[in-house]
Amino acid sequence: MNLTVLGSKLSRYREQLAMSKEEVSAVTRIPLERLLSVEAGSQAPTGDEVLILADLYHCNFKFFISNEQLAPFEQTEILYRRHGAEFTKDDRRSVQEFLYLCETEDFLMRELNAKQLEFPAPQAFGHFKNDGIRAAEAFRRFNQHASNAVPRDVYQEIRQTGVHVFRRKLGNSNISGLFLAHPTAGKCILVNYSEDVYRQRFSAAHEFAHALFDAKSGPSITYARAANDDLVEVRANAFASRYLMPPEFLRQLPDPEQWTQANTEHWAHQLRVSCVALGISLKSEGLISALALQRIKSYRVPRELKIDPELPAQLTTHQRERKARLLEKGLSDSYVALCLDAESRGVITQGRLAEALLCDLGGLQELLSLYGRSPNGH
Structure with a gap:
């Protein structure tokens, strides 16, 4: 294990979450002097310390103890350089948890050999609005929609292509969504759950257009009031409008x-x-x-x-309120079902299941009950 690389990974995660060394020390109870030495690469952390820091930063601990470099550092650093003022500390943590969910979903889908449908990337001819319209019409045909049919569950239609879509509450109501190409998980979309529920549908479709056309251009943010002269945004809006x-x-x-x-x-x-x-x-x-x-x-x-579509009418009031709180954190039915399936098949332990669902073991029991599962998985 390269201690310099490890220290750099830890410090970069901390900085992207806008946490001071003193805050991390207080939360983790790792002495400040020791934390400074670990980040500087002059001292090796214990196994427990790696697990504690990985939990705090919502990162797989295996990433820290390996010398591999793949992580969404570059993407999120670009994101915060361009738009850092838009993200509070809480929003930065939300983004980090969103990326953790994308990584976990990607891992579980591969482990379970989950089927995905390949939607070929549309060709861009340089007329932005028309490119968006053509791509939307192709995506409608891909989903076998009649020419006058209205898509209902846009999240599922996007997810089936292998693009990760999570609805997550952000404090900044001016942000509709963001797109980021994760180095291991692939294309990832965050839709701001704070927005109107119908606006969220449009935002998901809009960000999917960015995933189709702009994956090589770095991370992007869509604002609720975007400039009318931004041609990339015009294309994404044209896609969303024609698709919906x-x-x-x-x-x-x-x-x-x-x-x-x-x-x-x-x-x-x-x-x-x-x-x-x-x-x-x-x-x-x-x-x-x-x-x-x-x-x-x-x-x-x-x-x-x-x-x-992710809060069906047949839910009781209690179930609806509970699932709405889960959606605020990004925990859709499809993601929860994937995690439960992985645990039932022995791909992950119940402890890892709790981590994947962003809760402790006590919270896990409540969540299992909501989904009609007993603690032993039946």
Whole structure:
């Protein structure tokens, strides 16, 4: 084990989480002088200390005790150099946990030989809006949607291609989502769970476009109010709009120029999009005037009507509240099911299962009960 490499890994993780040496020492109870020596590479940590630090930084301990260099350091360092002011310390921890979930999901999918469908990367011709539209139409065909069909579970459709999608609550409500190409896990999308549930669908589709076209350009952040002249964002918006709101569906609607507030909210709800997104798509298709666009954009689908595909209607109130809290942390049903399957097959221990689900053993028992599992896995 190269102590200099180990020390560098530990210090870089700490710095990206915006934690001081004193904070880490206080949380881990590793004496400050010893922590300084370990980070400097002049002293080897004990096995327990490696496990404690790996748990704090949400990193597989095996990465620390090997000399391999692969980790999302470069991507997250670029992310924070470009947008560091946008992330609070809590948000940085959320991003780190998101990356940990991506790594864990990738590992479990490989261990379980989980099937993925390969969606070929679309060709970019340089006309950004048209490139986004063509890619969306190809992705709709890939998912065997009729020309006027509205996708329902966009998260599942994206995940089946091997792209990791996690909805995670961020404190900064100006961030809609981010995309990052992880060196081992591959393409990773974080959708801000703090956003409106229908906006999250659009954000997931938007970030998927970045995964298709911009994976080699480094990590990217999408803001709730992006600049209209950013062509990369124009392409991603065109992809999301065409994927979620097919023109054939829009053209079959009653004349939107005559819509009342109730009409607007009804059709936005049917499409599972915001009234703003619907209005922009209608205007793009030449179906409404600028005046109607402003009127439609001013409406909102009532929150209590909105449908989240990952919070089914048949859940009890308690189950719904509990699963919503899990989603805030990134723990979707698909990810939890993958982890439970891995534990039942002996791929991971129950202790590793708790780590993968971001909880302690006590919290694990509550989670198992929510999913109808007893502590012994039955």
